[in-house]
Every structure is written in structure tokens, then in C-alpha cells.
Amino acid sequence: MKDKVVPMIHVPDVRATVDWYQSIGFKVLDTYGNEGDGLSFAILSFGNSQVMFNQGGQSSTAFRRDVDLYVYTEKVDDLYQKLKDRVDVVERPHNTFYGMRELIVRDVNRFWITFGQPSAFGTLMTGVREGNIDLVRIALDSGDLKPDRLTAALITTSAGDKTNDEIVELLKRAGAVAPPEVDIGTLKSYVGKYKTEDGFEINITLNYGKLFAAPGSQEPFTLFAIDSLTFTPIAFEDYGTLTFNVEGGETVGCSIRNGAHETRLKRVM
Numbered sequence: 001m002k003d004k005v006v007p008m009i010h011v012p013d014v015r016a017t018v019d020w021y022q023s024i025g026f027k028v029l030d031t032y033g034n035e036g037d038g039l040s041f042a043i044l045s046f047g048n049s050q051v052m053f054n055q056g057g058q059s060s061t062a063f064r065r066d067v068d069l070y071v072y073t074e075k076v077d078d079l080y081q082k083l084k085d086r087v088d089v090v091e092r093p094h095n096t097f098y099g100m101r102e103l104i105v106r107d108v109n110r111f112w113i114t115f116g117q118p119s120a121f122g123t124l125m126t127g128v129r130e131g132n133i134d135l136v137r138i139a140l141d142s143g144d145l146k147p148d149r150l151t152a153a154l155i156t157t158s159a160g161d162k163t164n165d166e167i168v169e170l171l172k173r174a175g176a177v178a179p180p181e182v183d184i185g186t187l188k189s190y191v192g193k194y195k196t197e198d199g200f201e202i203n204i205t206l207n208y209g210k211l212f213a214a215p216g217s218q219e220p221f222t223l224f225a226i227d228s229l230t231f232t233p234i235a236f237e238d239y240g241t242l243t244f245n246v247e248g249g250e251t252v253g254c255s256i257r258n259g260a261h262e263t264r265l266k267r268v269m
Helices: 014-023 076-083 120-130 133-141 147-159 165-174 184-190
Strands: 008-010 027-032 041-046 049-054 068-072 088-095 100-106 112-118 192-195 201-207 210-215 221-225 230-233 241-247 250-258 261-267
Touching: 014 027, 014 041, 014 049, 049 068, 076 088, 076 100, 076 112, 100 120, 112 120, 120 133, 120 147, 133 165, 147 165, 147 221, 147 230, 184 201, 184 210, 184 250, 192 250, 201 250, 210 230
Parallel strands: 008 049, 068 112
Antiparallel strands: 027 041, 041 049, 088 100, 100 112, 192 201, 192 261, 201 210, 210 221, 221 230, 230 241, 241 250, 250 261
């Protein structure tokens, strides 16, 4: 048997749990304790994945339980249409900044189940990094890519030692444009540490002529310019923008904007 991890979740009613999971497409592989009205244990599958349910769990009214299930699947939007009137939907299909399109529902015991598939941007970046033209075409044909994400893909495919000219041409035909060039002196003026009043920090560094941002203790990620003051990450979708605040020729702070939410930081180093 190959090594694998199968979650076991303790629930108050195994039979009711099995019935619920069957109703959304899971299959029963095995059950135990069939001699009575209830079940003591069950193994279910969804595609190539499995989950075990055991008796002895407690009911809960919590918004979110201690364990979630994450299910990799396809056609998340179709699944939502199939399930939306039959389950408690926590979040409708949406794209995440880390390249997944996800649907989150709550099961009969209030455990969250996230169904996820690569978003159009996730598919595009995988295709670009692997030089897979078919994946690039699939992503572009989806029509679900913002102009700045096309530019991010163009930067990525042009950054390696071997530029894929066919992918570059596909991206440009789809609307990708090279980002504006910001002179090295301006980029150097942004290097430093920035901090909010409540202690959140972001460190801006410059390497190989590119700006990098490291929020808190996270690893640095690469930024590209939208204009001479505003930058956004290459690798993340809908992560937001970072705009530097320059007064009298000195960089005194920056602001991070994501949708209507704005976080202002003061330069401290």
C-alpha cells in the first residue's frame, strides 16, 4: 500500500453524516456497526480521496470547526449550481490570491468543505512556468484574466533564460503589455521598513533591479510597477497594490490597498 494520509473525523451521528455526504456526491467504501440503527464508522471517497467518520464526536454551533476538508476537483462553478439549494454555502465560487478558485460549504456537522480547482490565473502561471502552451491557451480562453495578471505572466515568461516566443505572442495578443520602467534610483528610494500604528511591518528590498516585499515574517515576493509609485505582486491574484508616499523628494510611507480596504504604513528605517 502506498503511503497516504486519510483524515478521520469524529461526529455525533455517523449515519446522518454518511447520508449527507452521499447526497453531494461522495461514495461509501465501507461501514461498520451496521447491526443497529446507527453506524459506528464509515469510509467514504470522492474521486481519489478518502475520509473516515467515527462515532463519539460532539455537535457544535461554532461558525467554524477545528478541522476543514479541502477537496481538489474540477468545474467548481458547476458544482455550486448543483449544490447551492441543498447545502449551507459559506462562500460562493471565488478566486483566491494564491491561484485557486474555491467553493466553501458547511456539512451537516458544521465542518467546512472547500472544493478547489486552479483559477484561470493559476492555470496561466503554471502553463507559463512549465512552457505548456495548451495550459496557457486554456487560461486565456476562459476570459477570466485581468490585464495586470496578463502582464504578470508576460514578465514571468520573459524572465527565464529561455523565453518561449509562442507564449509571449499569445499573451501579447490577449492584451499583455510590458510594465513601465522605473529608474533604479527611484527604486532604491523605496527600500526600507514600513510599519503601521498597531505593529504590522513590511520590508521592501531591491535585488537584481526588482523590488521585493516581505510582510511580517513572510518570504519576500516580487513586485512589478503599475506606475512609478504603485506596485503589485507578480505571483498573486487580487492581492492588492502597494503605493509609496513621497513628500519633498523623500519616501515617508506607503499604503496597501485591496478593494476598498486601505492600510497605511509609516517608514521607520
